[in-house]
Amino acid sequence: MSLENIVNETKAYYCLECGKCTGSCPISRVNKGYSPRLTVEKALLGFDKELLADGGIWSCMTCNLCKDRCPSNVDYTKFIRYARAEALKTGYTGNCTHGGVLSSLMRIMGNPNLKQDRLGWVSDNLKISEKGDILYFTGCLPYFETLFKDIGVNSLDIARSTVKILNRIGIKPVVMPDERCCGHDLFWTGDLENFEKIAKLNVGLIRGTGAKKVIFSCPECYRTFKQDYSEYVDMDFELVHISEFLAEKIDEGKIDFGSLEEDVTYQDPCRLGRHLGVYDPPRKVISSIQGIGLIEMEHSRERSICCGTSTWTNCDRFSEQIQKERLKEAKAAADTLITACPKCQIHLSCAMKSKTPIDEVKIKDFSVLVASAMGLGDDP
Amino acid sequence: MKEFDPKIVAFCCNWCSYAGADLAGVSRMQYPPNVRIIKVMCSGRIDPLFVLMSFLEGADAVLVTGCHIGDCHYIDANHKTKNRFEFLKEMIAELGIGEERLRLEWISATEGEKFADMVKETVEKIKKMGPSPLSPKVMQ
Numbered sequence: 001m002s003l004e005n006i007v008n009e010t011k012a013y014y015c016l017e018c019g020k021c022t023g024s025c026p027i028s029r030v031n032k033g034y035s036p037r038l039t040v041e042k043a044l045l046g047f048d049k050e051l052l053a054d055g056g057i058w059s060c061m062t063c064n065l066c067k068d069r070c071p072s073n074v075d076y077t078k079f080i081r082y083a084r085a086e087a088l089k090t091g092y093t094g095n096c097t098h099g100g101v102l103s104s105l106m107r108i109m110g111n112p113n114l115k116q117d118r119l120g121w122v123s124d125n126l127k128i129s130e131k132g133d134i135l136y137f138t139g140c141l142p143y144f145e146t147l148f149k150d151i152g153v154n155s156l157d158i159a160r161s162t163v164k165i166l167n168r169i170g171i172k173p174v175v176m177p178d179e180r181c182c183g184h185d186l187f188w189t190g191d192l193e194n195f196e197k198i199a200k201l202n203v204g205l206i207r208g209t210g211a212k213k214v215i216f217s218c219p220e221c222y223r224t225f226k227q228d229y230s231e232y233v234d235m236d237f238e239l240v241h242i243s244e245f246l247a248e249k250i251d252e253g254k255i256d257f258g259s260l261e262e263d264v265t266y267q268d269p270c271r272l273g274r275h276l277g278v279y280d281p282p283r284k285v286i287s288s289i290q291g292i293g294l295i296e297m298e299h300s301r302e303r304s305i306c307c308g309t310s311t312w313t314n315c316d317r318f319s320e321q322i323q324k325e326r327l328k329e330a331k332a333a334a335d336t337l338i339t340a341c342p343k344c345q346i347h348l349s350c351a352m353k354s355k356t357p358i359d360e361v362k363i364k365d366f367s368v369l370v371a372s373a374m375g376l377g378d379d380p
Numbered sequence: 381m382k383e384f385d386p387k388i389v390a391f392c393c394n395w396c397s398y399a400g401a402d403l404a405g406v407s408r409m410q411y412p413p414n415v416r417i418i419k420v421m422c423s424g425r426i427d428p429l430f431v432l433m434s435f436l437e438g439a440d441a442v443l444v445t446g447c448h449i450g451d452c453h454y455i456d457a458n459h460k461t462k463n464r465f466e467f468l469k470e471m472i473a474e475l476g477i478g479e480e481r482l483r484l485e486w487i488s489a490t491e492g493e494k495f496a497d498m499v500k501e502t503v504e505k506i507k508k509m510g511p512s513p514l515s516p517k518v519m520q
Contacts (some may be wrong), residue, residue: 104432110473113513116476146470 001082003048004247010079015040021066021076026305027059028198031318034059036076041080044081052087058094059314063306064274075372085190094189094287098147102312105143109180110197118142119177121156126163128175135211135237136162137225139218140181144342153349155342161371162217162242164319166336168374169254174209182221185311187228190280196232213238215245217367219272219341226276236286241272242367243340246264247281250288259290260373264364265297265333267326268304269341282340289373297331303330307344308351315347323351324358331359384517386506388415388499389434390443393423395453396488397445404490412503415443423447424457428468430484435472438515441481441506443498448486458486477512480505499509 007013021036022028028035028205044053051057060080067077087093096103110116121142122128128136136159166173183198206214214237216222222241226378229235249255266286272278279301287294299305305326308319327348330337339345348363371377392398398419404411420426424444434442444465452458465484473479483502487495511517 085411099427099429101428101432104429104436105471105475108436108477108514111514115513116474118474118476120474142474143471146467146474351387 001086003043003051003083003086006079006082006086007043009082011072012040012074012079015044015074015335016072017041018071020069020071021074024065025068026063026065026322027061027318030060032322035320036060039083040079041075042262043083051083052092053155055094055314057083057087058208059318061270061306061308061310063270063310065306068274068302069320081188081190085192086186092188095316097309097312097315101147101180102140102143103189103191105140105346106181106183106186106198107191107194110194110201112197112201114178114231116178118179119175121145121159122163122175123160126160127167127172128163129172130174131209131211132172132174133210134166134173135206135209135214136166136175137179137182137206137214137216137218137221138175139186139216139342141218141342143181144346148346151346151350151353153346155346158217158342158367161365161367161376163373164371164376165242165246165367166215168376169249173215174211176205176209179205180312182218182224184220184224187224188311189313196380198231199229203229203235206237211237212238215240215242217242217340217342217365219269219276219278219339220343223271223275227358241278241281241340242347243272243282243285244278246370247284250285253260255288255374257289257373258375260369261291262336263295264336264369265295265330266300267297267307267330267337267339267344268301269339269344270304270306270310272340273304274302285370286338289370292373293334297329297333299329307341307347309347310343319347320351320354323348324354327358327361330361332363336362336364338364338366384507384511386414386440386503386511387438387515388441388443388502388506389439390415390417390499391426391430392417392419392421393425393446393453395423396447396451397423397495398443399489400445400487400491400495401454402473403489404496405492407492409492409496411499414503415499422452422454422457423461424452424454426461426464429463431468434511435477435481435512435514438512438517440512440515441483441502443502444482445487445495445498448488451488475513478509480509481512
């Protein structure tokens with residue numbers, strides 16, 4: 001897609017140059033060299049080469065804050081996504097954090113011959129099945145566990161807790177031994193060829209299990225299935241995030257919570273909040289736990305601030321600054337921060353380990369909190 | 381049908397294992413020609429990405445070699461290699477490529493025989509295992 005088409009597609013020609021985007025952007029606040037307005041202007045004035053060569057398009061967290069506030073409805077997030085695909089064709093890429101390991105993993109998973117061995121985490125007390133109505137999509141969690149256990153993040157606890165919760169409400173979810181990563185990061189860094197392969201493989205595998213409902217614990221997988229897969233494949237199953245699913249079950253009276261004396265605050269992941277508009281279900285579930293005080297941070301819901309970096313690209317000192325400011329805000333509200341996204345947990349925990357120390361905030365995943373409130377937390 | 385001829389990528393460090401491979405050569409030790417050697421200055425330079433990219437491009441096995449622990453030319457860089465290797469091995473197993481396809485060996489400049497033996501063993505093992513699931517031979 002040429003830059004002119006990108007401008008037409010995202011309605012960037014409506015830009016009034018008001019600068020609301022740059023004023024809202026969490027990155028522009030710490031990095032004066034980055035400006036969404038300038039990026040759009042470059043495209044409108046025909047500076048194509050400069051725009052594609054500019055490292056700035058890889059810094060964007062695609063958190064949708066500017067898109068939400070834009071008075072002209074310019075879809076900046078989409079603009080960045082198309083511009084990245086175009087830049088990739090010209091040979092430019094972002095600086096891949098973790099040495100590009102994670103994006104290579106996804107490209108490896110695009111190979112249909114691969115037979116993964118990813119269910120090592122399913123212990124005997126977790127009941128899963130091979131075929132059934134309800135499927136739990138674990139996403140990249142087994143790989144995150146391997147990569148990030150050295151910073152003290154055990155991503156697989158999220159998967160274990162989710163299965164435990166589902167077991168308690170009488171569901172034996174299907175967990176696929178061979179599911180692929182959802183391809184979210186490939187999609188957002190412009191590698192659409194491999195994304196399409198992964199999308200088709202995943203939907204085929206899910207169809208094979210006969211599932212009618214797919215539950216996600218990761219907002220990125222949820223968003224990718226819900227909004228982006230439809231361009232490439234047809235899906236005939238219902239998609240739901242674990243928080244929405246649990247909120248529904250609470251209404252039906254199927255969940256008994258024990259009590260948990262703790263003050264917590266909740267971080268809205270950008271994919272779940274601004275991208276999909278799921279703000280209330282997680283809050284509803286957390287506040288139904290007896291004894292828990294849910295205190296909002298200064299910036300929450302639509303105004304929530306992102307975890308500093310996205311798609312494993314361009315993590316730099318500015319990302320760290322955003323993360324630290326977010327952690328300070330969390331500390332001012334409560335000692336424990338609940339997030340519904342495994343990546344928020346990884347990024348914020350990483351910021352806590354940085355060389356200039358900050359006040360310790362406990363970071364817990366949503367599913368892990370719910371599981372411990374249901375008395376399921378201790379057994380491995 | 382033609383016999384399966386594995387493609388193996390070996391990363392060797394400039395100071396020990398590459399010299400080891402060189403010694404195997406000048407001493408005329410026989411070993412199978414399936415291995416493609418890539419010289420790096422230090423085994424600490426071997427980014428996990430190099431290993432994953434080798435598999436992605438269709439390598440049937442990857443050998444990571446360097447100086448013995450304590451002998452590193454850059455003091456302690458091979459400790460980093462060791463740490464990286466551990467998580468890579470775990471990841472390769474999860475991916476289903478087969479952890480036997482990734483091997484770490486410390487080879488000093490005097491151990492030409494060890495290098496030749498390592499290559500022989502690996503080629504035999506990989507021939508038994510067959511091509512990697514990511515290999516273009518499987519794709520066709």
